[in-house]
Amino acid sequence: MDRNRCRRHRNPLLRQVEEDIKTEQCKRILGKEDIPLWRGRGDIYRQKFSSKETWENMRNPNAKWDPWHSIWFSSATPKFSFVTWLAAKNRLSTGDRMIKWNSNVNPKCVLCGDFIETRDHLFFECTYTQTLWKALAATIMGSDFTITWASLVEGMSRPLGKSVTSFITRYVFQAAIYSIWCERNGRRHGEQHNSGEALFRKIDRIVRNRLSTIQNKMKKLTPRQRKNREGDVKDESDGEARGALENVCVAIADEDFGDDMNDGNGGDDVNDDNNGVAVEE
Numbered sequence: 001m002d003r004n005r006c007r008r009h010r011n012p013l014l015r016q017v018e019e020d021i022k023t024e025q026c027k028r029i030l031g032k033e034d035i036p037l038w039r040g041r042g043d044i045y046r047q048k049f050s051s052k053e054t055w056e057n058m059r060n061p062n063a064k065w066d067p068w069h070s071i072w073f074s075s076a077t078p079k080f081s082f083v084t085w086l087a088a089k090n091r092l093s094t095g096d097r098m099i100k101w102n103s104n105v106n107p108k109c110v111l112c113g114d115f116i117e118t119r120d121h122l123f124f125e126c127t128y129t130q131t132l133w134k135a136l137a138a139t140i141m142g143s144d145f146t147i148t149w150a151s152l153v154e155g156m157s158r159p160l161g162k163s164v165t166s167f168i169t170r171y172v173f174q175a176a177i178y179s180i181w182c183e184r185n186g187r188r189h190g191e192q193h194n195s196g197e198a199l200f201r202k203i204d205r206i207v208r209n210r211l212s213t214i215q216n217k218m219k220k221l222t223p224r225q226r227k228n229r230e231g232d233v234k235d236e237s238d239g240e241a242r243g244a245l246e247n248v249c250v251a252i253a254d255e256d257f258g259d260d261m262n263d264g265n266g267g268d269d270v271n272d273d274n275n276g277v278a279v280e281e
């Protein structure tokens with residue numbers, strides 16, 4: 001600090017640094033050696049260096065958002081969760097992102113052809129996906145139904161409990177995202193187009209097959225294991241008119257799921273013979 005020569009700077013930040021040095025020079029105890037100190041948590045200066053505290057000081061932490069428990073839940077299908085996770089992080093190669101890397105790419109939505117393809121457009125502002133999402137989820141979600149991505153993620157991020165309906169909601173959401181992304185990729189690569197109706201039937205079958213798989217696993221449990229699991233799941237179905245999809249799902253689920261939807265075996269669906277788009281109509 002003794003060796004510091006005060007300079008004139010144009011940059012106001014550097015002028016502030018000079019002022020701070022002058023202030024510190026006035027406060028220091030004469031004859032005491034300068035030593036390097038590291039600013040740590042709570043702006044406390046220490047001689048010991050902590051990479052963690054230095055990193056925390058350097059970055060601007062974003063608002064906390066914790067959707068992981070609603071994306072990586074037990075008995076989910078890993079590939080659906082993975083694509084949903086990419087969508088949640090806005091890391092899917094949508095038109096608006098691809099155009100930044102390659103100006104020759106067509107950034108328009110291949111499902112409607114009218115708008116720039118963004119994550120939020122694809123899920124579910126696009127007329128094609130909006131109709132599909134309404135058919136799939138409007139009845140299940142009831143008053144919580146929305147087509148806005150931010151609201152959907154916010155809703156899915158809330159603790160949804162172990163109810164049958166909450167599992168179906170999250171599973172249908174992920175199956176829809178995965179299937180729409182596959183349809184979009186197929187169209188971009190010149191494959192045959194699926195109508196909204198065909199895609200609905202495909203997702204409907206995916207969800208029913210998944211629920212059947214869980215139900216079959218439950219049947220293999222011993223009576224004691226089943227008894228331990230019963231009662232953990234609260235069926236929130238209220239007897240209102242349901243769509244075709246939910247009627248089937250709840251009819252299967254009502255029997256005796258227990259909490260198998262929410263425990264263990266979350267990653268085994270990759271080996272099921274009915275996982276995802278491989279399902280035949």
Ligand SMILES: [Zn+2]
Nearest residue numbers: 109111112126
């Ligand atoms: Zn579109």
